[in-house]
Amino acid sequence: MTTQAEPEIHTITDEDTLHRRVKRIPNFITNGRITSAVFKISKLDLDNALSVNLERLVDDIYTTFDIDTHALVKIKAAVPISLGCECKHTPLPDNYAHSSIYNITTRQQARQLAASAIAFTSLDISGGPSSGT
Numbered sequence: 001m002t003t004q005a006e007p008e009i010h011t012i013t014d015e016d017t018l019h020r021r022v023k024r025i026p027n028f029i030t031n032g033r034i035t036s037a038v039f040k041i042s043k044l045d046l047d048n049a050l051s052v053n054l055e056r057l058v059d060d061i062y063t064t065f066d067i068d069t070h071a072l073v074k075i076k077a078a079v080p081i082s083l084g085c086e087c088k089h090t091p092l093p094d095n096y097a098h099s100s101i102y103n104i105t106t107r108q109q110a111r112q113l114a115a116s117a118i119a120f121t122s123l124d125i126s127g128g129p130s131s132g133t
Contacts, residue, residue, distance in 0.1 A: 007096060010054065012087040014078035017055040018099060024071050024121060034117050036110035038073055039101075047090075049100035054089055057097035067121070075117040083109050 012018075020038060022028045027037050041048060055074070077087045086102040104110060 007091045009091070010057065010089040012054060012077050012089055012099060014076070014081055016077040016087075018052040018075050018077055018080075018087065018101070019055055019058060019097075020050070020052045020073040020075070020117075021070050022073055022119075024069060029071055029119055029121070032119070034073060034114045034119050036107065036114045038117070039104060039110040039113040041104060047100065047102075049088075049090075049102045050104055052087075052099050052101060053095070053097040054099045055097075057089075059097075072120040073117050074120065075113060079113060079116040080104070080109075083112060085109065 022038050028035055029038075039050060041050060080087055080101050083104075085104055088100050088102065090098055090100045092098045104113070
């Protein structure tokens, strides 16, 4: 019987950027602004943590979101870390870049995270995200 090797776990530092894929609905993005709802823990988030992707491990920006129905929200890991949150690389079998933000427990934290994030709702021709609605 062959055992599968454990994936390498990367340390997330202040310099890292995190991606969160969100639906393009008014609850999450209103008039081009990210709402705090993007950073509130939901039933869909694993282990009572916010699911994100570690940008430096994302193979292809096109696989992280469907531009017709979702936006890509980016935030520097320094922001949640400075708010007392823990950022951990938590790879999934089908998503090596998967990571988690733990300890988002207050509305104020969610508001501060939203204020520091940038939403990308389209891709420019060079393959990088472009912000806007």
